[in-house]
Amino acid sequence: xxxxxxxxxxxxxxxxxxxxxxxxxxxxxxxxxxFLISIIMMMITSGLTAYMPLIIQGYIDQYLAKDNATMAIxxxxxxxxxxxxxxKMVVTYFKDYTFKLASEKTVAGMRNQIYSKVxxxxxxxxxxxxxGEVVSRVTNDTQTIKEFWNVFLTFxxxxxxxxxxxxxxxxxxxxxxxxxxxxxxLVFILIIAYQKTSxxxxxxxxxxxxxxxxxxxxxxxxxxxxxQFNQSERMKADFDKINSEYVEARINMFRLDAALLMPAVNLxxxxxxxxxxxxxxxxxxxxxTLDVGMIYAFTNYSKSFFHPIGQxxxxxxxxxxxxxxxxxxxxxxxxxxxxxxxxxxxxxxxISGTVSLKNMTFSYNxxxxxxxxVSIEVKAGQMIALVGHTGSGKSTIINLLMRFxxxxxxxxxxxxxxxxxxxxxxxxxxxxxxxxxxxxxYGNFYDNIRLHGDxxxxxxxxxxxxxxxxxxxxxxxxxxxxxVSEGGKSLSAxxxxxxxxxxxILRKPRILILDEATANIDTETEGYIQASLEKIRQExxxxxxAHRLSTxxxxxxxxxxxxxxxxxxxxxxDLIDQEGTYYNMYQLQSLQGLS
Numbered sequence: 001x002x003x004x005x006x007x008x009x010x011x012x013x014x015x016x017x018x019x020x021x022x023x024x025x026x027x028x029x030x031x032x033x034x035f036l037i038s039i040i041m042m043m044i045t046s047g048l049t050a051y052m053p054l055i056i057q058g059y060i061d062q063y064l065a066k067d068n069a070t071m072a073i074x075x076x077x078x079x080x081x082x083x084x085x086x087x088k089m090v091v092t093y094f095k096d097y098t099f100k101l102a103s104e105k106t107v108a109g110m111r112n113q114i115y116s117k118v119x120x121x122x123x124x125x126x127x128x129x130x131x132g133e134v135v136s137r138v139t140n141d142t143q144t145i146k147e148f149w150n151v152f153l154t155f156x157x158x159x160x161x162x163x164x165x166x167x168x169x170x171x172x173x174x175x176x177x178x179x180x181x182x183x184x185x186l187v188f189i190l191i192i193a194y195q196k197t198s199x200x201x202x203x204x205x206x207x208x209x210x211x212x213x214x215x216x217x218x219x220x221x222x223x224x225x226x227x228q229f230n231q232s233e234r235m236k237a238d239f240d241k242i243n244s245e246y247v248e249a250r251i252n253m254f255r256l257d258a259a260l261l262m263p264a265v266n267l268x269x270x271x272x273x274x275x276x277x278x279x280x281x282x283x284x285x286x287x288x289t290l291d292v293g294m295i296y297a298f299t300n301y302s303k304s305f306f307h308p309i310g311q312x313x314x315x316x317x318x319x320x321x322x323x324x325x326x327x328x329x330x331x332x333x334x335x336x337x338x339x340x341x342x343x344x345x346x347x348x349x350x351i352s353g354t355v356s357l358k359n360m361t362f363s364y365n366x367x368x369x370x371x372x373x374v375s376i377e378v379k380a381g382q383m384i385a386l387v388g389h390t391g392s393g394k395s396t397i398i399n400l401l402m403r404f405x406x407x408x409x410x411x412x413x414x415x416x417x418x419x420x421x422x423x424x425x426x427x428x429x430x431x432x433x434x435x436x437x438x439x440x441x442y443g444n445f446y447d448n449i450r451l452h453g454d455x456x457x458x459x460x461x462x463x464x465x466x467x468x469x470x471x472x473x474x475x476x477x478x479x480x481x482x483x484v485s486e487g488g489k490s491l492s493a494x495x496x497x498x499x500x501x502x503x504x505i506l507r508k509p510r511i512l513i514l515d516e517a518t519a520n521i522d523t524e525t526e527g528y529i530q531a532s533l534e535k536i537r538q539e540x541x542x543x544x545x546a547h548r549l550s551t552x553x554x555x556x557x558x559x560x561x562x563x564x565x566x567x568x569x570x571x572x573x574d575l576i577d578q579e580g581t582y583y584n585m586y587q588l589q590s591l592q593g594l595s
Contacts, residue, residue, distance in 0.1 A: 148322025265310030432509030440488025
């Protein structure tokens, strides 16, 4: 599967198709009982389809043609035919139900596995992949794979039906049956021609759909920005272009299907029917005797034989679409861009909060270093601050400390041991991170603070009082039970940030990281947060990335960064006395009224 998972492909060799099918069948193992029952029922319905014209043929030739049909015989034949028809209907229902039930469960299993892999990918993957494309993989592509399973239902149904009808035809007239068989190579030529062309067409269609989803997702998330900068018309034009590409891809698919699918098979079916009538007519004109029932049976079989074959070819469109969708899902499942992993002997242990960065050098793309030989020390219970202009490397340090990215040069130590010796669960549980942007989920305040953790309402309210969030929550219509919209659009930036800090404090981290947590909030809310920080300092280690230098005056040590290097360090007063970069930044903010 490696050859497929290395890149997204729109065309596949026979070997790669077999590999994809093997992968898909692996997901079907748990539902093999239902699939087997469905196949057995296919055989029953195909047998009935082949046998029922023989009943009419026998009735015509043995009774009507010889003028010895009675009412009793006619009723018996009619009842037999009706009973078999009802049995066929019931068996067909259960055949379709069991197969679709099995395919639904199979695809649900695949969707769960894809999602479970996606949530463990590294941040680098999500930075490079549009949100809409990820959503398309988990939803649209797996939905296509569900339809893909219907291909096998159609294929087996058509194959078994064609075999049964073929056996019935040979039992009636061998020479006439070979007329049908002679056209099968032409059908295979259609299949090969369709498969070579359709894979590329369907691949382009799936890629175009992903771009539509990505554009729609990004536009929805950034709608405020679009409207603020009057970009609505431009975004509409961009979406129209992307949507037109998708429509064009769909039209190409329709053209291909119209030319090489059922219309072509129907043409072959009609040609065979004409040949059958011509051959029977020639024999009749030559003085041969013909059974009317035989003519009825073969004209009926011309449809029964080629129609399922046509359905098999028709399902190739879904087959090609399914191959592309499955390969994209497998690409995710086989993707090795996992979040950094701890060492195999990593332990789950309590930490006191001492942090050291030793000669850390790091690059996101492997070409340009964003950290260059950085060393930072913070003892348990201390507060340090990282300051510097945008792009200086502050947030990168936090990303590495939180293990969002892995590193190769240098090391990060917690309590004297490498961070790689701590399990991910232990690390994330004991290090709290408060971002500048606070995301709210749809739910009440209890749910947004708890985040499915095992915390009581009293514990949540205690944490909210600690951070100062309790006061504005209680002012809401239903207090803590008030429903919050997704994204928290009904709350101010400061209120969202207080909730963000509260959900972190609730977990009692040993190390708390504030990444520009007070950058976009009002002065009053900042006062609440500063008061909270004074309390928090007594209970854990604080690492603060700050834009407002006034908020870090009491830090035990301030690290000034520029272009990936630490250029100054010390306490606030010491750095002011040095009259270096920090001094200039502080003076500038004083003039702007930020400090």
